[in-house]
Amino acid sequence: MNPxxxxxxxxxxxxxxxAPADRAGxxxxxxxxxxxxxxxxxxxxYASPVPVPAGAVEPVVLTALYVTALLGGVLGAGLIYGVMFDEFSETELVAYTPLWFFPIVFGLYGFVSQRxxxxIASGRARSLNEAARISIDVAGHWAALxxxxxxxxxxxxxLLVSLAAAVFWAGLLWFFFVAIFPTL
Known part of the structure; x- marks a missing residue:
């Protein structure tokens, strides 16, 4: 073995x-x-990467749905808060929050759950929990939220995971507006 x-x-x-050849094993x-x-x-x-089983990749339609929801939510928030902000009362702004917030949450969680x-499909994790814990180890404990x-x-x-996450964040958003800003 050559140094x-x-x-x-x-x-x-x-x-x-x-890696250095002397690190073999x-x-x-x-x-x-x-x-x-x-x-x-x-x-x-080792000539090729680990293949992902054919049935493990979710349909492109779901990816398109996540992209559309994410872009729609970001554009909606930009329109409401960047262009039309002065036209709305505080109560209206609160009422419109779900119109941009949930598409963003749905799109983001869709992308993350696909990843x-x-x-799991490539064998690097056995469950969604384990895959999320690996991501938390890489990103830091703040990512657990x-x-x-x-x-x-x-x-x-x-799709089910992103819908459940949207419902979870809907509960948190409702709690925020009811407990923190009940006057709005």
Whole structure:
């Protein structure tokens, strides 16, 4: 083995990484997904990334739905608060909040749940809870607030998860307006 020789291999996330050949059999952290992977011996060929099973990818229609909801929510918020803000009373602004808030929440949670479900499909996690915990480890503990629905739900449908998350945040929004701003 030459000093400085590198072993190039695909991590379980599919990214091509390299490590010194003398680290063969040892664990290293993938610089892309931060998952711990074992460096293979230099003579083992790794030619392709880990494939995702054909049935594991959700329909493109759902991705389009999430994009449409997210863009619609962002455009709605921009229109309400950036263009028409002076035309509305405080009560009207509160009443219009769900019109932009829920599409944003639905779209974001749809994207996140698709990503977590891909992690399960590729074998990097066994459950939605485990996939969310991996993301929390990477992003930090503050991410637990955003990823909370994924820690308790067991569904493997991004549509159901995003709907449940929207209902969860609807409850929090209702509580916020009732408990904190009851006069609006």
């Amino acid at each position: 400085g020789q590198q072993v190039h291999f695909h991590a379980s996330c599919g990214h091509l990484i390299s 040892m664990d290293v952290r993938c610089p892309h997904c931060h998952q711990v992977v074992r460096v293979p011996p230099p003579d083992v060929p 977590l479900l891909r992690r 955003f990823l909370f629905p994924f820690l308790v739900l067991r569904w493997r449908s991004s």
